[in-house]
Amino acid sequence: MIKNIVVILVTLLLFPQLTRADIYTIDPEHTHIGFSVKHLVISNVKGKFNVFSGTVETDEKDNIKAATIEIAAASIDTAHEKRDKHLRSPDFLDVDQYPVLTFKYKSTQSRSGNRYKVLGDLSLHGVTQEVILDMELLGKVTDPWGNFRAGVSGTTTLNRQDFGVVWNKVLETGGLVVGDIIQVSLEVEGIRKK
Numbered sequence: 473m474i475k476n477i478v479v480i481l482v483t484l485l486l487f488p489q490l491t492r493a494d495i496y497t498i499d500p501e502h503t504h505i506g507f508s509v510k511h512l513v514i515s516n517v518k519g520k521f522n523v524f525s526g527t528v529e530t531d532e533k534d535n536i537k538a539a540t541i542e543i544a545a546a547s548i549d550t551a552h553e554k555r556d557k558h559l560r561s562p563d564f565l566d567v568d569q570y571p572v573l574t575f576k577y578k579s580t581q582s583r584s585g586n587r588y589k590v591l592g593d594l595s596l597h598g599v600t601q602e603v604i605l606d607m608e609l610l611g612k613v614t615d616p617w618g619n620f621r622a623g624v625s626g627t628t629t630l631n632r633q634d635f636g637v638v639w640n641k642v643l644e645t646g647g648l649v650v651g652d653i654i655q656v657s658l659e660v661e662g663i664r665k666k
Contacts, residue, residue: 493537496622496662498526504659505543509632510651512643519550519559521573528577528662534609536590539577545570563639570598578602586610590626599635603628605658619663626658 506520526541545567548559560567574595581589586609594603610623631652632638641649 493532494530495665496528496530497665498524498528498541499621499661499663500524502661504657505541506657506659508655508657510653512647512649517550517555519548519556521545521547522549523547526575535583536577536580536588539575539590539592541575543573545573564637565597570596575603594630594635596635597637601634603630607658622662622664624658624660624662626660628656630654630656 500523503524504520505524506518508516508518511517521543523544524541524547527539528536529538531537545565546560548556548565550556550559559565562569572595575592576595577590577592579591581591581604583589588605588607588609590605590607591602592605593600605626605628607624607626610625612620612622614620632654633652639650643649
């Protein structure tokens, strides 16, 4: 008996990767990846991406071990087809040359209860920059169909010029047609792999 306990302890110390990890796949039907940007300095245009996928791996204490999200750039949707066509063009996302936006987790900078500051690399328009996501674990539950789910909410702020997205026009009043600062919001449900 004691010998078995010693073997288990030594195994856990030498091979910590064998400890339990949960892998969640993003549920696109219950996830929203949205953004907001100033228009003409007087209003905010809101939009979202409709096509994306990703996984998040956590340990037994809900610490993030790995995460990747891939977003189809051409799926941008601001509910205005002419504007969306312009956003897909080389002036903005240039979806023919850069079809995928990618976020890859690097580390958790801090954690307080269910709130995290998550550092990762965002690749957009051919440029990769570090970004910090303010995340909150909203909860975990088993749904009526036996799937174990976790939900998170998150925000970050980006400057599109940092990613080489620089198109703009100056207004007669001196302002710009499109703001540089983009507010990003995430509402994500993940389903734990069985």
